[in-house]
Amino acid sequence: MPNERPSVVWLRDDLRLADNPALDAAVARGGPVVVVYLLDEVSRGIRPLGGAVKWWLHHSLASLGADIAARGGTLTLRRGDAATEIARIVAETDAAAVFWNRRYGRARDIDAALKSSLREAGVEAQSFRANLLFEPWTVTTQEGNPYRVFTQFWKTCLEQGVARDPLDAPDSIRPFDVRSDDLGDWGLLPTKPDWAGGLREHCRPGEDNAHERLEGFVDEVLESYNRRDEPGFEATSGLSPHLRFGEISPLQIWHRLHGALGAGAKANAAGFLREVGWREFNWNILYHFPELHERNYRSAFDAFPWADTPEWEIDAWRHGTTGVPLVDAGMRELWETGTMHNRVRMVTASFLIKNLLVDWRVGEAWFWDTLVDADEANNPANWQWVAGSGADAAPYFRVFNPVLQAQKFDKHGRYIRRWVPELEAGEYPLEPIVDLAQSRRDALAAYDTMKASTS
Ligand SMILES: Cc1cc2nc3c(=O)[nH]c(=O)nc-3n(C[C@H](O)[C@H](O)[C@H](O)COP(=O)(O)OP(=O)(O)OC[C@H]3O[C@@H](n4cnc5c(N)ncnc54)[C@H](O)[C@@H]3O)c2cc1C
Incomplete structure (x- = not known):
């Protein structure tokens, strides 16, 4: 019998069966397939997951396990450092091949080392592009340098075009009997206290739900995407946590947006894909600057005089x-739902960084722990964008005025009323914790101090 030695598919942030090149390669090779998810919190370069993301991960794995079982296979769960555990699984199963989809942050060093050691041991090891539309090393300036400006980056991407069609999910997966952890034993769900009630109400993890969301968005919401800046109005896709976990691929989204669309949706398709392009841009930045959540992309900001905020x-x-009100509304939305509207993310981040003069890393860490879409590239890149220290960032002196932002983007107060209901009852504080005008002046003075010290 050919190929009876199994293949291992090592899943990471690609928790899906369709358009999964690593899984596709394993099934095409023939023979049994060991589909593994490895919870690695210890390898060098791994950033420990935040609480909200752990909650999503638990449910996403449960859903994926059921989808694999429906095709005859099993999902194997293991915990530990990747190099040791993958080598152990290969030895236990006598696997002939290991396939995975690429990662682009620091963890790619782990993958590169593992690929070499597997090959040296005579095991086939192959990696694939699955989670980005464009490999970071293929989108560069004419001189071969990474782009620092989004518009030029995205123009080059669009000129390159997208090469392949999405892959179908396999009809069946031949199982292989190997020891697996029990998902419940991993403790990904909060218990004491159980703070996840809001997440249970608002989030629907899993591949099927990701596609349902995309279809609902394309059919009913995309035609209003030009109102994406209004937090009180449903105009965006809500796909970010699904993309974060790879329950849907950007290629599937790209192809759906190039398929049949109504006239209103068609008018907004390029604008929507441009936002998906920002995700590509941020991963491109992370690829070249893996310390993104730790260090200022623009080193001039190392001299920024942050305040000793209580x-x-x-x-x-x-x-x-x-x-x-708008800041409080956003932070409460985040705590309750694990997400926050993009415009309000910018306003709340600006308030922390500029009105309270707190280092952006403090806010980034809070979002990392509380967002269900917290992502190694998008979170720090966007925080650095607001701080002015990032690539193609908003200039530091652009201080969002939360009162004017609310007047402009939440004109009828729908969003604020939803999250700050005591405002109407007159039980809301009259005074903010800082004077917005004075703190803005202090922020600009701090920026001038930084410039003077680095010029
Ligand atoms: C301070 C701050 C922190 C952020 N942290 C994250 C994060 O951890 N993870 C995350 O996915 N996004 C983050 N964003 C970007 C953005 O707010 C979310 O992607 C967006 O709100 C998700 O909602 P949506 O899926 O409905 O977006 P849509 O408007 O429907 O956009 C479609 C997709 O495009 C991508 N996208 C949209 N806007 C951006 C953006 N500004 N940067 C990068 N990709 C974008 C997302 O993958 C999103 O799902 C952050 C923004 C700010 C200002």
């Missing part, structure tokens, strides 16, 4: 009690 003010920001 902890209670930062806590007021975290818990939505700053006395600034």
Whole structure:
């Protein structure tokens, strides 16, 4: 019998069966397939997962396990450092091949080392492009350097075009009997206290739900995407956590957006794909600058004179009690639902960084722990964008005024009323924790100090 030695598919942030090149290669090779998810919190270069993301991961794995079982296979769960565990699984199963889809942050060093050691041991090891539309090393300036400006980056991407069609999910997966952890034993769900009630209400992890969301978005919401800046109006896709976990691929989204669309949706398709392009841009930045969540992309900001802001003010920001309605609304939405509207993410981040003069890394860490879409590239890149220290960032002196932002983007107060209901009852503080005008002046003065010290 040919190919009876199994193949291992090592899943990471690609928790899907369709358009999964690594899985496709394993099934095409013939023979049994060991589909593995490895919870690696210990290897060098791995950033420990935040709480909200762990919650999503648990449910996404449960859903994927059921989908694999429906095709005759099993999902094997293991925990530990990747190099040791993958080598152990290969030895236990006498696997002839290991396939995975590429990662682009620091963890790619782990993958490169493993690929070499597997090959040296005579095991086939292959990696694939699955989670980005464009491999970071293929989109460069004419001089071969990474782009620092999004518009030029995205123009080059669009000129390259997207090469292949999405792959179908395999009809069946031949199982292989190998020891697996029990998902419940991993403790990914919060218990004491169980703070995940809001997530259970608002989030629907899993591949099928990702596609349902895409279809619902394309059919009913995309035609209003030009109103994507209004937080009180449903105009965006809500696909970010699905993309974060690879429950849907950007290629599937790309192809759906190039398929049959109504006239209103068609008018907004390029604008929507441009946002998906920002995701590509941020991963491209991370690929070239893997310390993105730790270091300023623009080193001039290393000299920024952050204030010694009292902890209670930062806590007021975290818990939505700053006395600034739009900021409080956003931070409460985040705590309750694990997500926050993009415009409000910018406003709340600007408030922390500029009005409270707190280092962007403090806010990035809070979002990392509380967002269900918290992502190694998008989170730090966007925080650095707001801070002014990132690639193609908003200039530091652009301080979002949360009062004017609310007047412009939440004109009828729908969003604020939803998350700050006590405002109408007159039980909301009259004074914000900082004076917005004075703190803006202080922020600009701090920026001038940084410039003077680096010029
Ligand atoms: C301070 C801050 C932190 C952020 N942290 C994250 C994060 O951890 N993970 C994350 O996915 N996004 C992050 N974003 C970007 C953006 O807010 C979310 O991607 C967006 O709100 C998700 O909602 P959606 O899926 O409905 O977006 P849509 O408008 O429907 O956009 C479609 C997809 O495009 C991508 N996208 C949209 N806007 C951006 C953007 N500004 N940067 C990069 N990709 C984008 C996302 O993958 C999104 O799902 C952050 C933004 C800010 C300002």
